[in-house]
Amino acid sequence: xxxxxxxxxxxxxxxxxxxxxxxxxxxxxxxxxxxxxxxxxxxxxxxxxxxxxxxxxxxxxxxxxxxxxxxxxxxxxxxxxxxxxxxxxxxxxxxxxxxxxxxxxxxxxxxxxxxxxxxxxxxxxxxxxxxxxxxxxxxxxxxxxxxxxxxxxxxxxxxxxxxxxxxxxxxxxxxxxxxxxxxxxxxxxxxxxxxxxxxxxxxxxxxxxxxxxxxxxxxxxxxxxxxxxxxxxxxxxxxxxxxxxxxxxxxxxxxxxxxxxxxxxxxxxxx
Ligand code: PAF
Numbered sequence: 476x477x478x479x480x481x482x483x484x485x486x487x488x489x490x491x492x493x494x495x496x497x498x499x500x501x502x503x504x505x506x507x508x509x510x511x512x513x514x515x516x517x518x519x520x521x522x523x524x525x526x527x528x529x530x531x532x533x534x535x536x537x538x539x540x541x542x543x544x545x546x547x548x549x550x551x552x553x554x555x556x557x558x559x560x561x562x563x564x565x566x567x568x569x570x571x572x573x574x575x576x577x578x579x580x581x582x583x584x585x586x587x588x589x590x591x592x593x594x595x596x597x598x599x600x601x602x603x604x605x606x607x608x609x610x611x612x613x614x615x616x617x618x619x620x621x622x623x624x625x626x627x628x629x630x631x632x633x634x635x636x637x638x639x640x641x642x643x644x645x646x647x648x649x650x651x652x653x654x655x656x657x658x659x660x661x662x663x664x665x666x667x668x669x670x671x672x673x674x675x676x677x678x679x680x681x682x683x684x685x686x687x688x689x690x691x692x693x694x695x696x697x698x699x700x701x702x703x704x705x706x707x708x709x710x711x712x713x714x715x716x717x718x719x720x721x722x723x724x725x726x727x728x729x730x731x732x733x734x735x736x737x738x739x740x741x742x743x744x745x746x
Pocket of ligand 1: 522594
């Protein structure tokens with residue numbers, strides 16, 4: 476992979492990377508489309524990164540569909556599919572980790588200790604191996620994007636980052652590789668998550684600026700849904716991810732909800 480990238484770069488071609496864990500859906504395909512526009516040579520990595528899963532999480536059941544994913548990525552214009560093994564990425568004895576302090580701590584970082592350490596480490600490794608000029612990420616994982624942006628700045632990495640808006644199903648559910656876990660009843664219950672964010676947004680549009688009221692309105696929507704359990708609903712500064720009491724110019728309303736055993740996240744920017 477590195478040799479291929481070096482020779483593309485030496486020939487003056489711009490290399491873009493879309494890092495994924497596979498199970499590609501329309502959201503990923505949009506990232507690939509955007510990256511295609513930014514690059515001469517487009518690399519899509521497919522790697523289910525063990526380091527970002529907690530002990531009781533879904534590493535073993537995470538959907539793996541390499542053949543179908545390769546076909547979809549190539550149809551969108553990917554030139555190279557990079558699919559390393561876990562042993563390639565983490566050779567025996569690996570003991571170096573990237574901890575992006577501060578922005579990794581709240582929201583999903585609080586519910587999934589170590590998650591962003593695993594994400595930042597693998598993304599830095601992918602950057603070092605693929606050597607892209609630019610990389611494209613989805614903003615459904617808003618905190619992940621902030622963590623990666625901070626890592627790029629703090630470590631002087633020469634990679635240009637692009638965040639792409641969340642792609643949703645027709646009924647509003649954010650696309651996620653984990654949606655396949657949902658039963659028909661759970662799929663319906665999962666709609667309480669975008670509905671909760673809408674309720675928060677409507678209150679904001681009506682002029683409410685107290686975070687606790689907006690979070691409360693969103694929470695009420697989830698609590699009406701028997702199968703859904705709130706992990707967090709928070710309002711944070713969209714750049715620092717610090718919790719806010721009163722909403723400023725741009726605030727992130729982010730939520731994580733468990734529907735059955737599936738954990739779903741979503742967010743909206745209030746500005
Ligand atoms: O967003 C994802 O799919 C993953 O967290 C990423 C960025 C590919 C790192 O494993």
